[in-house]
Amino acid sequence: MKKSIALIAALAALALPLSANAHRAWLAPTSTSLSGADAWVGFDAGMSNGVFIPDHAAMNLAGLTITAPDGSTAQAENMSRARYRSTFDLHLTQQGTYRVANVMGGLIVSYKQGGEQKRWRGTEADMAANIPADATDVVATRTNSRIETFVTLGATSTTALAPTNEGIELVPVSHPNELAAGEAATFKFIRDGQPLANQQVTIARGGARYRDDPEEMTVTTGADGSFTVTWTEAGMYWINTSVRTAAQGDQMAANAQYNGALEVLP
Structure with a gap:
């Protein structure tokens, strides 16, 4: 039963755009800028009412992908999943910027069989084999979710920041580990x-949690997808955007969302 409830919550998070009252997904590092020949960084990941506050559910890290400064794939260590948050460590052994992302996607298909409402989730390639021939009212939605952050050992670099061109992605014009209070990015x-x-x-x-004002702001991207924000204070910031597209002709409905964590230094 617990697994079923967790699956339903995950599907709902992918299927609906986030609102001010929705649970928010985040992946937050203990540090973003480090020095030395090597270093360790810890990460917390969860779904919560307030950003970076583990009070609702731990995140499933099945889609965790860590891109090292040279473009290779690095491995998380000491992974653990508790009730309200998942955690892991990353050993930084290369100089430069790492991209740490939990990426999920696939299809969510709802249908009726014998008058009973059912739901299936999987890849587009597996859909035909898993939806019964007598299914009716079949509705398929393509989903994509990216939850990420960035950490740097030594000087910043850009190789790991290259987009994959799948789903919603943040393309830095300002480097994500070179942000400072009072400056625009x-x-x-x-x-x-x-x-x-x-x-x-x-x-x-x-x-x-300790402020009366949640200090949220909303900006709108321009024709080229760009936006600029001036950081009023230092701290860890959560960035979110989501898109929901209705089905049109042969094009199925699609939901995509992005959740990022950026540290702004004094």
């Missing part, structure tokens, strides 16, 4: 490699 959002224009972006600073 510019980023671009793309979806499947194309600019995500006129898109609403939510930005929230962590630590809201």
Whole structure:
């Protein structure tokens, strides 16, 4: 039963755009800028009411992908999943910037069989073999979710920041590990490699548990998918945007969302 409830919650998170009251997904590092020949960074990942506050559910890290500064894949260590958060460590052995992302995607298919409402989730290639021939009212939705952050050992680099052109991605114009309070930073959002224009972006600073004002702001991307934000204070910031597209002709419905964590230094 617990597994079924967790699956339903995960599907709902992928299927619906986030609102001010929805549970928010985040992947937060203990540090983002480190020095030395090597270093360790810890990560927490969860779904919560307030950003970076583990109070709802741990994140499934099945899609965790860590890109090292040279473009190779690094491995997480000491992975653990508790009730409210998942954790892991990353040993930084290369100089430069790492991209740490939990990427999930596939199809969510709802249908009726014998009058009973059913649901299946999997890959597009497996859909035909898993939806019964007598199924009716079949509705398929393509989903993609990216939850990520960035950490740097030594000087920053850009190789790991190259987009994959799948789903919604943040393309840094300003480097994500060179952010400072009082300074403006510019980023671009793309979806499947194309600019995500006129898109609403939510930005929230962590630590809201101890403030009356949640200190959230909303910006809108330009025609090229870019947006600029001036950081008023230092801290860890959560960035979110989501898109829901209705089915059109042969094109199935699609939901995509992005959740990022960026540290702004004093």
